[in-house]
Amino acid sequence: MNRGRSAGxxxxxxxxxxxxxxxxxxxxxxxxxxxxxxxxxxxGSLYRHFPDRIALALAVFDDNITDLEALRDxxxxxxxxxxxxxxxxxxxxxxxxxxISTERHDPRAEELGARVxxxxxxxxxxxxxxxxxxxxxxxxxxxxxxxMLAFLLSRTDHDERPAIAERARRIFREGFATDPDxxx
Amino acid sequence: MNRGRSAGxxxxxxxxxxxxxxxxxxxxxxxxxxxxxxxxxxxGSLYRHFPDRIALALAVFDDNITDLEALRDxxxxxxxxxxxxxxxxxxxxxxxxxxISTERHDPRAEELGARVxxxxxxxxxxxxxxxxxxxxxxxxxxxxxxxMLAFLLSRTDHDERPAIAERARRIFREGFATDPDxxx
Amino acid sequence: MNRGRSAGxxxxxxxxxxxxxxxxxxxxxxxxxxxxxxxxxxxGSLYRHFPDRIALALAVFDDNITDLEALRDxxxxxxxxxxxxxxxxxxxxxxxxxxISTERHDPRAEELGARVxxxxxxxxxxxxxxxxxxxxxxxxxxxxxxxMLAFLLSRTDHDERPAIAERARRIFREGFATDPDxxx
Amino acid sequence: MNRGRSAGxxxxxxxxxxxxxxxxxxxxxxxxxxxxxxxxxxxGSLYRHFPDRIALALAVFDDNITDLEALRDxxxxxxxxxxxxxxxxxxxxxxxxxxISTERHDPRAEELGARVxxxxxxxxxxxxxxxxxxxxxxxxxxxxxxxMLAFLLSRTDHDERPAIAERARRIFREGFATDPDxxx
DNA sequence: TATGAATGAGCCTTCATTCAT
DNA sequence: CATGAATGAAGGCTCATTCAT
Numbered sequence: 001m002n003r004g005r006s007a008g009x010x011x012x013x014x015x016x017x018x019x020x021x022x023x024x025x026x027x028x029x030x031x032x033x034x035x036x037x038x039x040x041x042x043x044g045s046l047y048r049h050f051p052d053r054i055a056l057a058l059a060v061f062d063d064n065i066t067d068l069e070a071l072r073d074x075x076x077x078x079x080x081x082x083x084x085x086x087x088x089x090x091x092x093x094x095x096x097x098x099x100i101s102t103e104r105h106d107p108r109a110e111e112l113g114a115r116v117x118x119x120x121x122x123x124x125x126x127x128x129x130x131x132x133x134x135x136x137x138x139x140x141x142x143x144x145x146x147x148m149l150a151f152l153l154s155r156t157d158h159d160e161r162p163a164i165a166e167r168a169r170r171i172f173r174e175g176f177a178t179d180p181d182x183x184x
Numbered sequence: 185m186n187r188g189r190s191a192g193x194x195x196x197x198x199x200x201x202x203x204x205x206x207x208x209x210x211x212x213x214x215x216x217x218x219x220x221x222x223x224x225x226x227x228g229s230l231y232r233h234f235p236d237r238i239a240l241a242l243a244v245f246d247d248n249i250t251d252l253e254a255l256r257d258x259x260x261x262x263x264x265x266x267x268x269x270x271x272x273x274x275x276x277x278x279x280x281x282x283x284i285s286t287e288r289h290d291p292r293a294e295e296l297g298a299r300v301x302x303x304x305x306x307x308x309x310x311x312x313x314x315x316x317x318x319x320x321x322x323x324x325x326x327x328x329x330x331x332m333l334a335f336l337l338s339r340t341d342h343d344e345r346p347a348i349a350e351r352a353r354r355i356f357r358e359g360f361a362t363d364p365d366x367x368x
Numbered sequence: 369m370n371r372g373r374s375a376g377x378x379x380x381x382x383x384x385x386x387x388x389x390x391x392x393x394x395x396x397x398x399x400x401x402x403x404x405x406x407x408x409x410x411x412g413s414l415y416r417h418f419p420d421r422i423a424l425a426l427a428v429f430d431d432n433i434t435d436l437e438a439l440r441d442x443x444x445x446x447x448x449x450x451x452x453x454x455x456x457x458x459x460x461x462x463x464x465x466x467x468i469s470t471e472r473h474d475p476r477a478e479e480l481g482a483r484v485x486x487x488x489x490x491x492x493x494x495x496x497x498x499x500x501x502x503x504x505x506x507x508x509x510x511x512x513x514x515x516m517l518a519f520l521l522s523r524t525d526h527d528e529r530p531a532i533a534e535r536a537r538r539i540f541r542e543g544f545a546t547d548p549d550x551x552x
Numbered sequence: 553m554n555r556g557r558s559a560g561x562x563x564x565x566x567x568x569x570x571x572x573x574x575x576x577x578x579x580x581x582x583x584x585x586x587x588x589x590x591x592x593x594x595x596g597s598l599y600r601h602f603p604d605r606i607a608l609a610l611a612v613f614d615d616n617i618t619d620l621e622a623l624r625d626x627x628x629x630x631x632x633x634x635x636x637x638x639x640x641x642x643x644x645x646x647x648x649x650x651x652i653s654t655e656r657h658d659p660r661a662e663e664l665g666a667r668v669x670x671x672x673x674x675x676x677x678x679x680x681x682x683x684x685x686x687x688x689x690x691x692x693x694x695x696x697x698x699x700m701l702a703f704l705l706s707r708t709d710h711d712e713r714p715a716i717a718e719r720a721r722r723i724f725r726e727g728f729a730t731d732p733d734x735x736x
Numbered sequence: 737t738a739t740g741a742a743t744g745a746g747c748c749t750t751c752a753t754t755c756a757t
Numbered sequence: 758c759a760t761g762a763a764t765g766a767a768g769g770c771t772c773a774t775t776c777a778t
Contacts, residue, residue: 004756497698556777
């Protein structure tokens with residue numbers, strides 16, 4: 001049952017979709033064979049489309065990063081929106097974060113991290129100009145906060161994630177805000 | 185070279201020591217066979233002493249929690265000491281954190297978490313009474329911060345951990361302190 | 369980028385050239401997909417032109433045999449020239465030898481062997497007539513020597529081949545010559 | 553159906569025996585899974601006993617080398633006996649040769665080669681002292697001849713090996729002998 | 737009770753070969 | 758006739774877990 005050449009793009013999509021689910025359920029380390037199986041695709045096709053786990057993850061997560069970048073381009077977007085977006089993504093699947101840290105020495109994963117950093121920097125400047133965040137806060141600080149938030153969610157049960165996210169974000173808000181009492 | 189029935193307690197100790205090293209080097213998911221090998225003990229004995237991975241990890245990490253509890257009992261200990269202790273432990277081995285989150289539904293892991301919580305609560309009260317930490321901060325908030333710090337360190341290269349720990353702790357300090365400007 | 373039906377001959381040539389390189393680098397067992405890739409040709413086209421590995425190898429090695437036959441037709445060529453030529457070929461790529469022995473029961477490979485034999489026989493007669501090689505030496509003897517030399521080179525690191533070839537040839541020279549002391 | 557610990561030595565023997573057969577039939581590159589299957593042993597046990605292909609091959613071939621060394625210790629043994637022995641071994645299985653050349657950079661394979669060399673050197677001296685082999689012949693020359701002979705046999709059908717071996721040995725005899733005419 | 741070996745399931749990866757377009 | 762993707766069968770290897778001694 002060779003579905004022929006035209007099945008290519010369809011398979012690719014199916015693999016990404018399957019990987020998104022499998023990663024969400026089993027984490028970044030989930031078996032690739034499960035991805036192929038769920039996509040209804042031969043093991044070989046998976047490897048043709050994505051020569052390794054990272055290549056597959058990259059395809060899965062590219063959408064997420066793109067969402068973040070879209071947010072940066074909204075002139076009214078502020079840091080809290082960014083945290084919203086990241087929380088939401090992490091609530092859905094924490095594998096991205098897992099991947100970025102597990103594969104932190106792979107240049108492709110680094111690039112993903114750099115794209116996130118760029119978004120953070122852009123939004124941070126605006127918030128500092130508007131006096132919402134202390135001038136002493138750096139992009140690195142925020143990335144740290146973002147990472148911690150995501151790690152935390154990645155280790156939290158799905159149904160508890162919204163509450164935990166809210167709680168963690170309040171801590172960071174108070175850590176970064178110019179007048180913490182206001183946000184308390 | 186069957187050392188006979190009297191070797192029991194000695195084996196147990198050797199297994200715990202070996203597991204501490206193996207977990208530190210290879211993470212919580214490291215092969216159990218490596219533990220038995222390093223301990224110089226048969227596979228079967230490992231399973232007899234510790235029926236599963238969690239039982240072994242529990243024994244390993246009991247010491248760490250004990251250290252934390254000792255700290256709680258020092259009347260002059262404050263929250264920053266607790267963070268110091270936890271940072272140091274996480275800098276040494278991140279497997280504990282990994283275990284607590286990976287196995288978060290195992291009652292034994294939960295109990296470990298509860299013991300940490302108790303320490304946190306005790307120290308927090310003192311810091312709040314002394315006016316060093318805002319009254320609005322809860323034990324849950326601090327546990328969250330602790331978790332995030334530990335997760336973060338668990339995903340950081342060993343040599344970068346001290347610097348990252350310091351940076352993260354400043355954020356939390358500012359998020360919790362009564363007068364953040366002082367600690368900035 | 370389907371170059372259409374006229375690309376046939378060009379593809380064929382590209383495949384042979386690619387196969388020559390791939391076999392030289394990876395041996396006779398190298399993946400056929402590598403050949404197609406290097407030739408810039410689809411897998412399907414490879415199979416159309418060469419239904420199996422042997423068909424491809426035959427096309428590749430036909431040139432080598434042709435060189436040998438050209439040598440036979442030079443009236444002054446002697447056995448040592450033949451060994452020179454074969455050594456050079458084996459030094460460049462041992463895949464031919466590998467193929468001839470691996471596929472020794474395939475009639476196409478046998479034919480290749482027969483062509484070599486014919487060359488050997490022709491040159492041998494001349495050398496014997498000239499009194500350079502003992503009359504008792506048969507074509508089979510020389511083929512054996514040739515095979516052994518080629519096998520040997522096929523199992524020698526590339527950079528050591530010239531020296532090993534020289535050493536081996538001296539042995540055969542002494543084994544075949546009418547007056548071995550001369551060549552010693 | 554865990555046959556328990558005592559099955560260890562038996563398994564080991566079964567694995568070596570199976571490997572000897574599998575290597576003889578399929579060459580040194582034959583699948584290890586076939587070895588485990590034929591030995592009636594789990595895949596894991598194979599890897600426990602022999603962590604890699606070379607370790608297994610070493611065990612298989614140790615007997616062969618031992619036979620060679622026994623021959624060296626016979627005071628009346630001469631080069632022709634050595635060739636006899638090697639021919640016989642290669643006639644039975646050519647995988648040893650394949651291994652020595654395929655894995656020529658593995659120190660364990662090198663050691664095997666060195667043991668053969670040592671035997672060759674010892675026997676050569678005796679033959680030269682007795683005036684049966686030219687003084688100009690070196691141990692390296694003989695090793696070359698031995699290698700070529702073995703390679704040749706490794707690529708010859710089983711039933712043709714005796715005849716081919718005889719023919720090749722005559723060439724070497726004439727190449728090495730003090731008075732080649734005698735042996736012609 | 738300790739021991740160390742056995743077992744087999746499961747994942748990863750590579751290719752040869754087939755096929756719809 | 759070219760193309761490039763699909764497919765699945767092997768084979769390699771690693772563990773978690775069980776068991777006879």
